[in-house]
Amino acid sequence: MKALVKAEPRPGLWLQDRPVPEIGPDDVLIRIRKTGICGTDIHIYAWDDWAQKNVPVPMVIGHEYAGEIAETGRNVRHLEPGQRVSGEGHVIGMKSRAARGGKFHLDPETRGIGVQIPGAFAEYLSLPAFNVVPLPDSVDDELGAILDPLGNAVHTALSFDLVGEDVLITGAGPIGIMSAAVARHVGARHVVITDVNPDRLALAGAVADVRPVNVAAEDLAEVKQRLGMKEGFDVGLEMSGAPSAFDQMVDHLVMGGRIALLGIPARPAPVDWTRIVFKMLTIKGIYGREMFETWHKMLAMLESGLDIRGVITHRLPVADFARGFEIMQGGTSGKIVLDWTG
Numbered sequence: 001m002k003a004l005v006k007a008e009p010r011p012g013l014w015l016q017d018r019p020v021p022e023i024g025p026d027d028v029l030i031r032i033r034k035t036g037i038c039g040t041d042i043h044i045y046a047w048d049d050w051a052q053k054n055v056p057v058p059m060v061i062g063h064e065y066a067g068e069i070a071e072t073g074r075n076v077r078h079l080e081p082g083q084r085v086s087g088e089g090h091v092i093g094m095k096s097r098a099a100r101g102g103k104f105h106l107d108p109e110t111r112g113i114g115v116q117i118p119g120a121f122a123e124y125l126s127l128p129a130f131n132v133v134p135l136p137d138s139v140d141d142e143l144g145a146i147l148d149p150l151g152n153a154v155h156t157a158l159s160f161d162l163v164g165e166d167v168l169i170t171g172a173g174p175i176g177i178m179s180a181a182v183a184r185h186v187g188a189r190h191v192v193i194t195d196v197n198p199d200r201l202a203l204a205g206a207v208a209d210v211r212p213v214n215v216a217a218e219d220l221a222e223v224k225q226r227l228g229m230k231e232g233f234d235v236g237l238e239m240s241g242a243p244s245a246f247d248q249m250v251d252h253l254v255m256g257g258r259i260a261l262l263g264i265p266a267r268p269a270p271v272d273w274t275r276i277v278f279k280m281l282t283i284k285g286i287y288g289r290e291m292f293e294t295w296h297k298m299l300a301m302l303e304s305g306l307d308i309r310g311v312i313t314h315r316l317p318v319a320d321f322a323r324g325f326e327i328m329q330g331g332t333s334g335k336i337v338l339d340w341t342g
């Protein structure tokens with residue numbers, strides 16, 4: 001089968017011929033149709049410090065995908081060949097207290113497909129049946145291929161009650177933009193999204209009913225005033241990884257405000273804890289999706305009118321993967337979806 005492989009410990013990716021993965025009795029084999037390129041894949045492509053420490057070579061990469069079940073292991077009863085599916089890319093253990101207590105997303109033994117174990121940028125993926133999520137007819141393959149990052153957005157946005165709240169989102173990357181659409185869908189009042197990249201802000205405004213703010217040119221205090229907000233934002237969703245964006249969020253939140261942190265700073269950054277203490281802020285770190293409640297909620301919201309399709313800005317055949325990675329590295333695109341069916 002064709003697969004995109006981190007074949008050598010240096011920058012780049014290689015489209016290679018690889019054996020179709022074997023499946024165990026509790027696994028399914030998925031024929032991949034569409035995949036999404038993630039920031040994580042860019043780190044692996046560029047072979048930065050993080051990738052060098054975390055990715056064994058050779059590795060089939062990729063974790064955002066949709067496809068069709070080709071084969072099921074002999075113990076698998078609830079799924080069958082031909083079903084359209086996506087799935088959770090975090091493969092968990094079953095030994096920890098968290099996993100045994102049903103808090104699957106908190107299992108410390110989690111391994112990621114396309115990072116530590118073979119991934120989805122291939123014609124076939126072997127996945128534990130436990131991780132498979134069937135797709136409703138209304139969620140087509142390209143949407144199915146971006147459920148992993150939509151799940152990040154949904155997990156973050158639903159961390160706190162947003163109904164009637166004023167929400168500040170820092171970072172208008174694909175995940176920030178999708179979280180803005182979710183905040184709007186669930187009934188937030190004012191939704192403001194910040195970035196320093198005008199292309200990203202324009203995309204945010206086109207995809208979601210939000211107020212884009214370029215913090216390199218505009219003052220958030222004035223924006224609040226114009227919106228008639230007397231104090232500050234009730235909830236902050238940090239989606240940039242920029243330490244200055246986090247500081248700004250702390251500045252503009254109300255006393256007792258709540259922050260969900262998804263963005264990953266490139267390196268350790270100092271935090272002014274005194275302000276967090278005196279403002280009595282609640283801060284929650286977010287990793288991945290909550291298995292499988294996030295999957296349920298996001299599919300249900302897509303079925304009830306959540307529209308995030310506009311975040312997909314490029315669709316390419318897998319043969320053009322190098323162009324897709326180049327466009328991603330340019331930093332102005334939304335999601336890029338690769339087609340494996342050609």
Ligand code: NAD
Nearest residue numbers: 171173174175194195239240241242245263264286287288
């Ligand atoms: P992205 O890099 O495409 O988007 C980040 C955006 O933040 C960019 O548009 C950038 O211009 C903007 N930005 C930079 N400085 C800013 C500032 N001072 N104020 C406001 N915005 C600023 O990333 P993405 O794919 O949308 O992911 C969002 C973040 O979440 C990234 O940090 C990513 O590493 C992280 N992430 C975390 C998880 C997790 O499980 N915790 C999963 C996926 C991604």
Ligand code: ZN
Nearest residue numbers: 038064148149
């Ligand atoms: Zn991803």
